[in-house]
Amino acid sequence: xxxxxxxxxxxxxxxxxxSSMQQTRDKYEVCVNFKGMVHCATASGAxxxxxxxxxxxxxxxxxxxxxxxxxxxxxxxxxxTREIK
Numbered sequence: 001x002x003x004x005x006x007x008x009x010x011x012x013x014x015x016x017x018x019s020s021m022q023q024t025r026d027k028y029e030v031c032v033n034f035k036g037m038v039h040c041a042t043a044s045g046a047x048x049x050x051x052x053x054x055x056x057x058x059x060x061x062x063x064x065x066x067x068x069x070x071x072x073x074x075x076x077x078x079x080x081t082r083e084i085k
Contacts, residue, residue, distance in 0.1 A: 026044065026047060027044045031059070039059045039063050041059045060074050
């Protein structure tokens with residue numbers, strides 16, 4: 001019974017480590033130009049789209065004032081996108 005618990009615990013830790021590594025597989029730097037101001041942020045994600053979206057959300061939270069401006073900022077395309085290896 002003890003062996004089963006040890007093996008099960010090791011398996012659970014392995015699965016958690018693997019899934020954590022997959023969530024941060026792709027890393028991007030994204031620069032957003034909004035109302036004449038530029039901000040660049042770096043973010044990681046499971047996919048390139050998720051990483052880019054996360055970095056753009058960070059940029060827009062720094063540049064926009066209020067919910068309406070944030071929605072406009074997030075809806076606009078980034079000024080630049082660069083993959084970080």
